[in-house]
Amino acid sequence: MTASLSSSAATPVSDTLPGTPAAARRRLRIALIAHDGKKDEMVMLATEFAGLLKQCELVATGTTGSRLQAEVGLEVERMLSGPHGGDLQIGARLAVGGVDAVVFLRDPMTPQPHEPDINALVRACDVHDVPCATNVSSARLLLRGLMV
Template sequence: MKIALIAHDKKKQDIVNFTIAYTEILKQHTLFATGTTGKRISDATGLEIHRFQSGPLGGDQQIGARIADNEMDLVIFFRDPLTAQPHEPDISALMRLSDVYQIPLVTNLGGAEVMIRALDAGFFDWRKLQD
């Protein structure tokens, strides 16, 4: 599966910890991330990650384009709901595209753990369910 990993600044350590905990599962998939998040994950885990621009510089939009082109299967986005984001319109557009194209999107650790465990157990192949 093609998985996008994104995190706001105050959530970057959380997504790094998540990817460390689930490296064995994640390494079986094709990973994408926004710039700084991808670098921090790669440095901490050694996972191969295709890095886009940082979110405020267009990374969220680049991932959104992949969603619109049917080239993304899951988005894990650790959002910081308590801090205003200068690129909030880009974040809203990414979330809207996930909804429009029926791409699963989780925005916190609890949802990410449910998704990654379902993926590992073989319960998460939503594209087959659409057939």
């Protein structure tokens, strides 16, 4: 497993693939976000992939980040809580090349007050071709892919 990658903030994730010489690699930067109804699943997922995630630079929205720190023991940079702008902060970082992958466990059954922010973050992933998993099954595939 490798989670070390080259150092430029603007380096595309393609430069993080296994062919890149170890000395030129920088750590993968992964954003982790979960709505309240999905936070338990996020904790379970992060526990399952803790070996990988501990080698990565992690950023999360506020409450998700607290739970990952407290319950999984991960070092996480915490942004604002989602409804207070955390999704937008992560989207802004992603737009300038500062995020390599996003796991965003959205709750499709519960209306969110900050729906436009959520859509903006997912759109930013599509605009900038950053992998974004929005459910546990796709997150497992994405994280396994990063472990190659």
